[in-house]
Amino acid sequence: MALKALRLLLLLLPLLLPTWAEHETFLKPPSNCNKCIQSNPQFAWCTAPGLKRRCHTVKGLRSAGCTTHYMYNPQGSVQVTRNESSTQSTAETLYLQPQEVTLHLRPGVSQSFPLSITMPKDHTITELNMDTSPMPAAFNITFSSIINGNMLVEVKVGSAHCSTMIGDLNQNRRGPWSVNLAPRGFPQNVKLVINVECECDCARTREENSPACSSHGALVCGSCECDPPYIGHQCHVDIESSFYRDDNFCRSGPNAPLCSGRGACVDGFCQCNSRENPEERYYGQFCQCSNFDCPYQNNRICGGHGKCECGRCICDQDWTNEDCSCSMDTALCMAPNQQLCNGGGLCMCGRCKCDTLYAGPLCESCPTCLGSCQQHAKCVECRAFGTGPKKDRCQDECTYLILTKVQSKDDISAPCKMISREDSCYFYYSVSQSASGTYVTVADDKECPRTL
The missing domain is CATH 2.60.40.1510 (ntegrin, alpha v. Chain A, domain 3)
Structure with missing residues (x-):
């Protein structure tokens, strides 16, 4: 019976090996930044020192304790x-x-x-x-x-x-x-x-014999590449002299306290201390993480809009900031013209933060701004008629206008009326703005003074 089972296993082994190999690949994420960003467009790399998980989704890296400042996630x-x-x-x-x-x-x-x-x-x-x-x-x-x-x-x-x-x-x-x-x-x-983008910018620099790698390896993109025979995420374990798991396996670095001072080292493994509150706990390989030591907002951990993971707030969708107090909802910033803050500021934490010239809840007021007619008049004149004070620098300063001509002012709704100083003729146009640019409609016919 045992011989039959062995023969069956040998027959099935070639079929099982690919699945096992794929599983192993999944369990072993890319080991450096270049391989990480090439392996999956959803993956980012964390350059923060001291982390074990470096290649994962943005959400996965945040849960591992990596802040946005340390994430390398090129999108083109x-x-x-x-x-x-x-x-x-x-x-x-x-x-x-x-x-x-x-x-x-x-x-x-x-x-x-x-x-x-x-x-x-x-x-x-x-x-x-x-x-x-x-x-x-x-x-x-x-x-x-x-x-x-x-x-x-x-x-x-x-x-x-x-x-x-x-x-x-x-x-x-x-x-x-x-x-x-x-x-x-x-x-x-x-x-x-x-x-x-096939290579990470940080991969072009190596810090050989880095103190962050216990002077036994090179620091590249926040990760240690250890020199033999050293291993560990800080190259702090000499495998040639370590035949059993000693207390060094309970330290996050060469001089770090055992189990981060939050647990006991037993046979080379950390056993984290318990808390009086059963909902609070320490966790991680070195007991370095907690689910309660995070910023509070309105007497609620992470403002009630996120969860505490490894001492950092992981915010719910549409919330941000270290304490998850900042709403990303833009509804209160939307102006009647369907522009955020009327294009005169940024929507931050659900409220408009206006640029220097603008004011009001929706940045709708600009006391010192020129009206749109006066603001664009010189560029309209040089673009449409080749005249005016900007005619010699029109190509450099006025190509931002997206210009269309019509026959007369009757074809324009509520036109601006401006006068050309070169021929004393009036010309008419309208201005509209959108997210894609500044659009001008100009009447080809001018109104010129009659000469006797």
């Missing part, structure tokens, strides 16, 4: 590096805006940006087809378009894992790569400069 970025706008009232050729964009990508995390396409006059807008120049196979670029007079395209760029970048186009794994996007059939293109 988009930067528009060239964004020239057309001053022509009617486009004679295809025009793309922006013209150059730099992207930093974390593997598995996509970035997107809007691309405005002004079509030539009398050109029928059809379904958009975009061509790309050669690029690594790891990149994925997709387009989704909205046709409304002209075309607005959302460009989404992502990358696969760093291991798939090796050898592509004879480039290194970080880039930068230069990729051109062009509407099919037109010579104009948008240049993408793509960098991939």
Whole structure:
């Protein structure tokens, strides 16, 4: 019977090994920062000294005692590096805006940006087809378009894992790569400069023989890489001279107290002290954690909006601060124009904190601000008519305006009326602002004084 069982085990062993290996991989998280951020787009790395858990989700690291200050969790970025706008009232050729964009990508995390396409006059807008120049196979670029007079395209760029970048186009794994996007059939293109975040910034510096590693290893991204024969998260145990678990296994560091002074060391393991209140407890390998030694707010631990883990508040969703006293709800900051704090401040802990010029509960008042008509008049004049005091520096100071022309002031609701000092003619326009920019509608017809 025993022989049959052994034979059955040998037959099943090849099937069981992959599952066991996958389980072991899960139990053993990546050992350094580079491997951590490449292994899972949800993982972050903690550089705080003295921690055993370093690679996990943000929530997992917080529960292990890592604060936001010590977390390395790159998500990538988009930067528009060239964004020239057309001053022509009617486009004679295809025009793309922006013209150059730099992207930093974390593997598995996509970035997107809007691309405005002004079509030539009398050109029928059809379904958009975009061509790309050669690029690594790891990149994925997709387009989704909205046709409304002209075309607005959302460009989404992502990358696969760093291991798939090796050898592509004879480039290194970080880039930068230069990729051109062009509407099919037109010579104009948008240049993408793509960098991939495959390495942690902190991994480029090593502190050899670091005191934090008991002078027996290098400190890299907050973690010790021990020199043989030393082990431990502070390289404080010499395995060649340790044949049993002695009191050193109960210390968090070479000179740290046994079990953090909160327990007894028994056969190399900490037994944490009990508390009079049964709901309060010490825990952790060295009894270094507690569930009660946290900030209080309104006589409640963590303000009643979180739980205490290892001496730090882990706040409930939509609450933040060391004592979980700060609400992230923005409802009380929302102005009637659907902007937070009217765009004149920040919503902090559920209340508006206004910028220097603004005041009021919703930053709705700005006593020293120019009206929108006067504020933008010089840039409107140089952009629309090529005249005025800013005509020689219009390209440098006034490209922030997104300008549209109409025939007359009758086509504008509640227009601003300003006078040009060059020809004494009145011109009319309206200004509106949104999260995407400042929009100006200008009447092409001026009102000029009659000459005898």
